[in-house]
Amino acid sequence: MAAQQQICDNYGPNLDLLPAGTVLGLLVDSGSRLHLYVDGRDQGVAAGGIPQPCYVLIDLYGQCQQVTVVSDGDEVGAARARGDVEKADVVDGMKEPRWAPPPEAPPPPCPYQALCARFKELLLLPDAFFSPDPPRGRCFCERCHQRRGGDEGGGRGGGRDPPAPLGWCRYGLRPRPRAEPGALWAKWPRAFLGTDAGSVRRALDRGEPVPGPASVLCRPTNEEVGGTAPPPGPPRLVLSPALPYAALEPFATKVHFRDPGSQQALGARVAFEVLLRPGSFRPGPPSLRPPAGLAPPPGLDPAHLEWVTREPGAAVLCGLLVRVE
Structure with a gap:
């Protein structure tokens, strides 16, 4: 999709069917072409004429529950770049947090x-x-x-x-x-x-x-009850x-x-x-x-x-x- 228009049909695997733990990658090559990688395998050119600079937007919807963002650097760099995002439901364009049971009510004051x-x-x-x-x-x-x-x-x-x-x-x-x-x-x-x-x-x-x-x-x-003076000290x-x-x-x-x-x-x-x-x-x-x-x-x-x-x-x-x- 580009500017809400579909630009590529039958491209790559169905992302909704990918198992948990699948690693996805995006690459803009020197010709401003966008590539999708699935577990390290290039799926080919998805779109061309990608402007610079460009940014990544991740939309958690459908079957996707969690995304972890990693970098190509070493373990320290990957750990610093890692961020977990929980799923949100989208209704009429508005994000609503996933329902969770209410916290246990505190005991009434004594x-x-x-x-x-x-x-x-x-x-x-x-x-x-x-x-x-x-x-x-x-x-x-x-x-x-x-x-x-x-x-x-x-x-x-x-x-x-x-x-x-x-x-x-x-x-x-x-x-x-x-x-x-x-x-x-x-x-x-x-x-x-x-x-x-x-x-x-x-x-x-x-x-x-x-x-x-x-x-x-x-x-x-x-001893002092009898009227004697209290001892010093x-x-x-x-x-x-x-x-x-x-x-x-x-x-x-x-x-x-x-x-x-x-x-x-x-x-x-x-x-x-x-x-x-x-x-x-x-x-x-x-x-x-x-x-x-x-x-x-x-x-x-x-x-x-x-x-x-x-x-x-x-x-x-x-x-x-x-x-x-």
């Missing part, structure tokens, strides 16, 4: 995750503190947990890490620069620190828990490998707020997920009554629900946990 996110926004915490993956944090409500298979754990292996923080939303924190290489943190045991909403920003600013008037760091020890930090225990009062102080979305009066608790330097803490018995049915992580003594440390810099914050009640 209402509890959205509720926890609205409370987190009330804390006015800069995004720079948080890890971007996942961008909205991870929800561990029963629905989301079961949708992900229900067997995910919160640990990094070794059998001593706590299970998934069911009923909470977790927001990963960016690691702060420390003297220890990040690879060593994978060997540090993980625990939870209940705190109050007013202490979250100060802890994030420093990259470690800080004492405050409403912080668990100021909770009196068993760094404040006493009380953590637990069991999140339900770390979330008890007075560890995690419940804060009341009005949800901006539903305008309901609700309560919330916050806690930190931390990594503790090995050898920097002392396991001990609980000073509060543990919640009913509390099971400590596998491999841990049920009597050692409190981990106590006084060493500065022994705790690395790695996650913020939010629970709305």
